[in-house]
Amino acid sequence: MIVTKYGKVVKGLGGLYETRVEDENGIERLACRAKGVLKRDDEKVLIGDNVKILLDDSTPDGLIISEVIERKNSLIRPPMANLDYLFIVFAAKKPTPVIETVDKLVAISVHNGIKPVIVITKSDLDSTVADELASIYIKVGIPTFITSSEDKTGVVPLAEYIQSEVVCGKTAAFAGASGVGKSTLMNALFPNLTLATAEISRKIERGRHTTRHVEIFEIQGGENTGFLADTPGFSLIDFARFDFFSLEELIPTFPELIPYIGKCRYTDCAHVGEGADECAVAKAALEGNIPESRLESYRSIYRVLKDKKNNYT
Ligand SMILES: Nc1nc2c(ncn2[C@@H]2O[C@H](COP(=O)(O)OP(=O)(O)OP(=O)(O)O)[C@@H](O)[C@H]2O)c(=O)[nH]1
Numbered sequence: 001m002i003v004t005k006y007g008k009v010v011k012g013l014g015g016l017y018e019t020r021v022e023d024e025n026g027i028e029r030l031a032c033r034a035k036g037v038l039k040r041d042d043e044k045v046l047i048g049d050n051v052k053i054l055l056d057d058s059t060p061d062g063l064i065i066s067e068v069i070e071r072k073n074s075l076i077r078p079p080m081a082n083l084d085y086l087f088i089v090f091a092a093k094k095p096t097p098v099i100e101t102v103d104k105l106v107a108i109s110v111h112n113g114i115k116p117v118i119v120i121t122k123s124d125l126d127s128t129v130a131d132e133l134a135s136i137y138i139k140v141g142i143p144t145f146i147t148s149s150e151d152k153t154g155v156v157p158l159a160e161y162i163q164s165e166v167v168c169g170k171t172a173a174f175a176g177a178s179g180v181g182k183s184t185l186m187n188a189l190f191p192n193l194t195l196a197t198a199e200i201s202r203k204i205e206r207g208r209h210t211t212r213h214v215e216i217f218e219i220q221g222g223e224n225t226g227f228l229a230d231t232p233g234f235s236l237i238d239f240a241r242f243d244f245f246s247l248e249e250l251i252p253t254f255p256e257l258i259p260y261i262g263k264c265r266y267t268d269c270a271h272v273g274e275g276a277d278e279c280a281v282a283k284a285a286l287e288g289n290i291p292e293s294r295l296e297s298y299r300s301i302y303r304v305l306k307d308k309k310n311n312y313t
């Protein structure tokens with residue numbers, strides 16, 4: 001007899017995928033293997049995938065993921081599918097924030113139809129820098145939170161935001177460089193998660209803990225459920241392998257530039273080096289209507305995409 005179920009992949013470890021199946025009998029967690037073709041690099045099952053699961057009791061295979069239901073989006077880093085929100089996490093200090101990386105993540109998120117949210121951590125270490133960084137993203141219109149897991153700054157507002165935006169069947173992930181405090185913050189937000197963090201492993205003296213796998217956790221709120229993933233932090237080298245999108249698709253990922261497009265002196269203005277007298281975007285930045293760092297990030301991503309285009313054509 002073959003039984004078919006549908007579930008959501010919440011974790012993957014050594015070829016086994018943990019799936020969450022919810023049906024008329026309730027919620028269960030099933031450990032599944034993937035069918036051969038779904039192990040190939042280009043068709044690999046991702047955390048967040050909705051999948052069809054077969055149990056064929058005439059074979060010894062156990063539970064098999066036989067099909068990945070069409071994704072609404074997927075990312076390479078963090079490697080996940082079907083995200084509604086991406087919480088882009090960086091520290092005010094330790095590690096030093098790299099704004100260009102943050103803006104790359106924002107652009108990738110917007111491009112994929114995923115709502116970006118900025119989360120600044122470790123405000124206890126430098127609240128001035130935390131405020132300065134926050135003001136950039138507030139100006140651009142992205143929801144922004146300043147937090148500290150140490151003194152609990154901003155933990156309640158962020159928890160409330162997640163409750164209202166994500167805990168209604170949505171899926172979100174915390175993403176950002178290693179050591180910014182993603183796992184620590186998730187514990188502070190939802191104390192029953194008890195994720196392993198660098199701090200905890202320091203206390204029990206087992207060396208540095210760093211998150212190694214993407215895992216989706218269920219967050220409850222009354223009758224509702226939301227899905228929130230902790231992800232391994234990336235290094236800057238990872239960003240070199242990021243795949244972006246085409247040059248033509250760049251402008252829409254920087255929404256604050258859009259009002260100025262078409263207003264430069266030359267119709268083919270790329271807004272990358274032209275002066276404020278010729279380029280309406282440069283002028284807007286000079287007048288403080290576009291944050292300087294955002295324009296710098298735009299220009300830097302523009303160059304990367306332009307090089308890529310030249311190399312392929
Ligand atoms: N001062 C201060 N330190 C913090 C804060 N949050 C986290 N830390 C410390 O930062 C270090 C890294 O925290 P983690 O939560 O493991 O960082 P992570 O982003 O999950 O790192 P990866 O799993 O490697 O991606 C630990 O030593 C934490 O104690 C904070 O708000 N303030």
Ligand SMILES: [Mg+2]
Nearest residue numbers: 182183210211
């Ligand atoms: Mg972690």
Ligand SMILES: [Zn+2]
Nearest residue numbers: 264269271279
């Ligand atoms: Zn221009």
